Amino acid sequence: MKTNLIGRILLSPFTLLYSIGVALRNIFYDSGLLKSTSFNIPVISVGNLSVGGAGKTPHVEYLITLLQEYLNVSVLSRGYKRKSKGFKWVSSNDQVTQTGDEPLQFKRKFPSTAVAVCESRNIGIPMMLQGKPDIQSILLDDAFQHRSVVPGLNILLTTFDEPYTKDFLMPSGRLREFRSSAERADIIIVSKCPFDLDEQTMEKYKKELKPKPFQKLFFSAYEYSDPYYMYNPSIRKKLTPDTKVVLLSAIANVEYLLDYLDVNSDIVQLLKYEDHHYFKEEEVLLLEKIIKEINDPNTIIITTEKDAMRLDLHRQKILESKLPIFALPIKVKFHNEKEDNFDSSVKDFLLNFKA
Secondary structure (H helix, E strand, C coil), X not given: CHHHHHHHHHHHHHHHHHHHHHHHHHHHHHHCCCCCECCCCCEEEEEECECCCCCHHHHHHHHHHHHCCCCCEEEXXXXXXXXXXXXXXXXXXXXXXXXXXXXXXXXXXXXXXXXXXXXXXXXHHHHHHHHCCCCCEEEEECCCCCCCECCCEEEEEEECCCCHHHCCECCCCCECCCHHHHHHCCEEEEECCCCCCCHHXXXXXXXXXXXXXXXXXXXXXXXXXXXXXXXXXXEECCCCCCCEEEEEECCCXXXXXXXXXXXXXXXXXXXXXCCCCCCCHHHHHHHHHHHHHHCCCCCEEEEEHHHHHHHHHHHHHHHHHCCCEEEECEEEEEHHXXXXXXXXXXXXXXXXCCC
8 A cells, every 4th residue: 555655656746747638638628618519410438447357348248239139239439559540340251350359349249330440539429320321229349538528428437346446547547537537437337346245235236426416327247158159259268166276368457357267267377468459479389388387188268358359360270289278158147126217227228328
């Protein structure tokens, strides 16, 4: 705690400069000096105030699953760390370097869903509608801080372990905006909650977050399924406490995943890289070496579905080496049987939307 305090003090001059920039930007948008664009179709934004790790991807997938039965839903993302520029439709056959990992994951899991990437949301949305006029709704991935577009429904995520109310502006903390920016949200979701979350704890968080009267508050957790072989999803592996696992992860926050695997498997090695890391050939060779040294045919490599998108750059080597790489699928589960309430909130927005 003392180290964190000292670090925040040392970084405070830079945090002050950053806060001035954020404040001026918000003033310009609030005063109309910078223009925000609204669209005549329902736009739903899913984002967070902090840098990474809040669970945006599974919540976007939840919304796709919820809505695709009723309307032609699509997804627009920036395509973080992609090497292409400008607007691009995402194809299942694309390489991750051209799209970013999350958009490619959306497209491969939901092939009939239109997915596009563009640095500018207010440019990307018109191009999507021009290219596919039958689009009926757009989900914006990681767009809470992008005020150039006014979403019809603004969903803000914050994690159970690190709520934005206990965080600080960058670089002293992980917040990209002031805590007060949460007031722009229509729905706040406390994500990555424990499964045994009780009413008393939920009430505690409600007092901590202090949602406005117009804001709805929900609590969600991850539900894991059996991991599948990354090149054949029909091949599944049932985890047991005796299953030896090499965990390969390049996501912002691996603790939630570790908690699950600690109980349901035997983690023999953890390979942790920075978020959205593009795996190198030597790192794939390291996996091959580790598997040979363990010398147990029941040992598997587990990674996230997002990491699997980037590992696929080394498909030929992985297949040649017969590396047993399994992706661990996750889905969102709302606490206290409030899933129907969340679903209803989204559907009510769509039903009441007026262009």
